[in-house]
Amino acid sequence: MKSLHQSLFVERTISQGHLRFHCPADVNGEKCGKEWSYPEVRRNASLTETEQQNFEEKLAKFAAKYYYDFKECPNCKSFVERCDLKNLRVVCILCHSLKGDVFEFCWQCLKPWKGAGAPSERCENEGCKNQSLEVLANCKLKDLPGSEIKNCPSIRACPTCGRLIEHMEKCKYIVCPQCQVEFCFACLEIARNCRASKGGAYFKYCAKPLAPKQTQIPVWAQK
Template sequence: MEIIVYDAMDRRFLFGTVASLETGDHETSCGHVVKSSGLKQWCKALLDEGGFTFNCPKCAQEWPWQEVRKIAQLTQEECRSYEAQLHSIMKPKAKSYKKCPSCSLYVQRMDPEMLSVQCLPCSEKSDKSFQFCWECLREWKNADGQSDSCGNKSCSLTALLLSCGTIKQKRSEVYGCPKVRACPKCETLTQHCLSGCPDVLCPNCHHQFCYRCLGFEECNTNCCIAKRQKLTGIKDNKIKSFMG
C-alpha cells in the first residue's frame, strides 16, 4: 500500500509503498495512510506561515484539527502551544473552531450545517462517540445526530449567554461582564442597567444577585467576574423578560 511521509529536512511530502502498517502509521479520514514522524514539523511550519487548514498531500481533502493532533502525536505541551498559535491565526474564522465542553481541546466543524460535532479524543477515551452541540456547547442528547435540535433544554438561550458581547462602558461597575446573564436561582435571562452598583433584581423570581460574580451578597468591582453560564433547564427557567 502507498504511504505518505513528510521529509522535515526538505520540507516536502514523499510517497512510498509498504507491505503492512507499522507503529506510527495512520489511516486518515480520507483513506490515505500517513507516517507520524515529521508531522509535528509540518504542523509547525504551516502555522508559522499563517496556515490553519491541514490538507492531505495526496487528495487535498482537509483533515480536521482533532485528527491532525492525533496522527502527529502531539504532546499536551505541544498541543497547547500549537493551539495558541492556531487560535491567533483563526480569529477571523472562529466560526469553524470551538473548544470541546468535556476536554477543552479545539474541535473543527467540517460541515457548517451540522449542529452535532464529534470530539475524537473524548470518544476514544470513553470508547463511545462523544458529540456536543455547536450552539450551546453541551453534550448532544438527541438520538438523531442529524437533527437541528440537540435535545438540551433552552439550547438557543444558552447559545446567547455564550456568544453575547461584553459591556464596554468603562465607568460602569459591570464593565467587562457579558451583556446577558441568567438568574442563578430561576435562570431567567436579565441585563444590568449599566448604572449604580453591580446588583441585579431578577424580573421573574425577584432574587437579588451580583451581576459580576453571580453571588448572593452585595458586591463591588473588587469581586471576580464569573465565567459565562450554561442553562441547566432543571430550574424554573421562565425566560420572559430583560431588566432594563
C-alpha cells in the first residue's frame, strides 16, 4: 500500500466538524468511497516516524485554518487570528515578541502589508484579490436534489459565519461545519425560517426567490 504522501491513498472530506478519510480506489468503474478511521489510516499507511509527524502536523494546520479561520504568518510561520474581522492589515504578535520585529501582513494575499490607513479594507499589493469571492463568482450552477430548485450556485458562503461550502448533500439544507447553523442553500435563509415560510413543501420550494451568486462574505461576530 502506498504511503499517504504518494498519489491518492485517501480523500479528505469534512462533515459536521470532523475530518473523514475515504478510499479513492476504483471498484467496477466507481469510486470505493469506504470511510477509513484515523487508526486504520495510521495502521495501513506504513509511515515512518518522520512521515507520521509531518502528517499529523498537516492535519493540525488544516483544522486550524478550516475551523478557526487562522492563517499562517508569512514571516515566522506561526498561526494568527484577527481581532478585527474587517481589517485586512494584521500585526503578528509573535514576530514582535520573539524577534523584536514589527511585521504587518495582508490577511487576504498573505504578503507584507502595503498600503495606509487603519482600519484597512484594501491592500495595495499587486494582484491582491479576495479568493473566496473569486470562487463564489466562478462556481458552477446545479439543480438541488429532491427540490424544484434549478441553477443554484454550487458553492455558498454560510450566511452566518462566511465559511465557503460546496453543496454535496441530498437536499437543499446544509449544516455549516464551522458555526453549526443549518441554512437553505437556495434562498440562504436559516433553515427554520425557510421551513416556517413554506409549510409542508419546504424541501421542494422556498418562499423567497433563489439567491444569486454572493458578492460579499458574511463576517461572523461570535467567538
